[in-house]
Amino acid sequence: MNRQSRFIISVLAFGYAFLYIPLVLVIVYSFNDSSIATVWGGFSTRWYGELLRNDQILDAALLSLRIALTSATMATVLGTMAGLALARFRRFRGRTLFSGMITSPMVMPEVITGLSLLLLFVTLQQLTGWPGQRGFGTITIAHTTFSMAYVAIIVQSRLMAMDESLEEAAMDLGGHPLRVIFDITLPLIAPAMIAGWLLAFTLSLDDLVIASFVSGPGSSTLPMYIFSKVKLGVSPDINALATLIILFISIGVLLSWLVARRRV
Amino acid sequence: MWRKAIIAAPYLWLLVFFLAPFAIVLRISLADPVIAQPPYSPTYSPDSFTFLLTDKLYAITYLRSVVMAAGATLLCLLLGFPMAYGIARCSPATRSMLLLLIILPFWISFLLRVYAWMGLMNNYGAINNLLMWLGVVDQPVQLMYTDFAIFVGLAYSYLPFMILPLYATLERMDLDLVEAAQDLGASRSRAFWDVTWPLARPGVIAGCLLVFIPAMGEYVIPYLLGGSESLLIGRVLFDEFFVNRDWPLASAVAVILLLLLVVPIVLLQRYQARDQEGTA
């Protein structure tokens, strides 16, 4: 082992420690009996029990899940259409604007996206009366808008890598172009669509800033609830909630990684 | 017909929910704040902009945001480059495992990851406990609510965004090139600066932009880890809007932030478009 690889290995070790130690500590402290979150008071699972009795958290979690399921599905439909248009329809009017609009939401700072969508909803309400109140509907629309960009990019790059003569062959054999999309294109990009859906789902569950802008009174998503609690400092029941989320997502990601690896 | 429908659905959606909102932000930034519902006048005036540009506090806040974002970007690059390099040089099996461990935090709630540092950097948190136990200090060091905490929080949250594009370019790079350079008489470090670095540059630029742009508008990290006086522009925008209810000023803050970010955003899109073509 030479000097260079020793350096690389130490940086890797430090980097992974940097990424994971904070998470591990949150998990450890979630089993802390003490109600002062930073002092160790013995092992206990009492905070998990409190979590289950907290209706506010359950309501917020339920709202977040509903938004995530709906917006991920809408984002997948719209994003797939956008990816198809960008990868397969070479020339159409307004293409440059379109591809610019697709990727921009991904890189736009959240405060700007949130503010601009809220102002849109307020303006629309003045003009048309819709949306009457902000909450599930407005957050879902906001999440769909920024996560469809991710789906579109994933689908587009899958399509770029795919042999276009597959679709031409189907057309050559008598498949009408629209039929060909369902016979050939969609089955082949299905893995990309699933990946896009999962990403959109997670992004929606994760979003705090945009939801804070476009939600109305009385509708708090899970991140909004967590934020309102942690603003006041470290708290043990949030440790427990964080542990559940971290474990749940880690297991999910690990499983899909194992499945994907076996298929390759 | 059906082709038009496939284009039109996402196109219209983006026009209404992405492009139109910006026009509205621009419109409202040129209004006067009034006490009404909604709290802005139907008139036009550049007052919000003149206020922003003359009040030193805002200029300092923008500047601080740029400096913090740039500092965090540099930190991510210094840590991320050797990591990406190391991962790219591993055997394929280890590589995919290591890569998974980079991506995993990205799927875990951003908010919770920032929250994790609150427990770590607290006066009685893990870091201070460790330092005092080691006898390095005998008083807790103030970590939370400092600029240092913001730097660490930004670097921690955005590190995966730096590593992934770097890894992508380094992995694609032909190792023979470095060996060829060494074969032709370059030292190890010369070969790095002559071959590896120039070839990795697209990844470096993409990674830096992916960290810098969102860090500029960051709201959660300065709020939770920074002190109340360490103002960053994302938080100012939020507070002007929700606390002071000055919609025109908040809109003007957003417009200027967007202007500052136009160049990096366009640059990033160009790199991503080129990358897409490159892999096709």
Added chain:
Amino acid sequence: MKDFIRIRGLSKKFGNFLAVDNVDLDIERGELFSILGGSGCGKTTLLRMLAGFELPTSGTIEIDGVDVTNQPPYERHVNMMFQSYAVFPHMTVEKNIGYGLRKERMPRPEIAKRVDEMLELVQLQELRSRKPDQLSGGQRQRVALARALIKQPKVLLLDEPLAALDKKLRERTQFELMNIQDELGITFVVVTHDQEEAMTLSSRIAVMDRGQFRQIGTPKEIYEFPSNRFVAEFIGTINTFRGHVAAKEEDSISVDSSEAGVTLTALGKQLVEEGQEIEIAIRPEKIFISKEKPDDGDAVCLPGVVDDLGYRGNRSLYRIRLESGKIVQVSSQNRRRSVTRFLEWDDRVWISWRPRSAVVLLD
């Protein structure tokens, strides 16, 4: 009807680039016709216009008396075998082959019967329920062929049908393709960059360059009587001598060539005038090589020196430098088995050929 496929004035422009330039072509029923050319010559664009994937900028395509110029691909009785084979990766061999019939809404039992016939034709019965990723390149090629043939198209288009196969398999598949074509009597139009492939497969070849046909004819015509320099050089190797027409006789011409150092004679009643600058071309295998000057009054004989030589097993290649400095390539069969070389570097030799072997090139 004589001309099964009639192409008239066909052009295709991509932006400012003229990919196919005002082309006319007639192909007869049952022909195995090849379009041969280098990359970017427009051959694939022409094929894609026949299939319906590209609409011509101008001109018409008629197949079996029907104008199909603006028909979309899914309505044409033309099928294509793609260069990448484009076998659907998510369908089994059977499903792939039956796809076209399912789109025709043919009754299931009928589809099953036709698929069986096709599987037998391409000998893939055992592999019917495999997915494409479990097939070799040659097997995938046969799936693509069966899938295109099952609709009994009027014309089968083949885009570089053998390019993705290794050399041994390529030779075998060549003959299989010819047998299948012979058996079914379907008109095949093949696009290829490989001259050997075109020579073996085709009843006729069109040589294409920069969007235009440079010559259309049987493989023999193209090789032995190339009508211009491009075709002569594209197909095989050829030596050319530039010169002026010195005299015109009834069925031969004399050409003064400083490159050759002598007056060359060539047969043919070409439309040339005295004094016109032309080229005399001769293929390497048509040239004899000897140490003594051959005593053949008719033959063209030139002295030279062996500049380079190479042993190719069945034949030897020589590069002979003439007194003018011009290098002539000669290929001779190695009929006798011998370990010693017949010629060595710098040997003085004579090269010669019969006037009837030479070709006159006008451009």
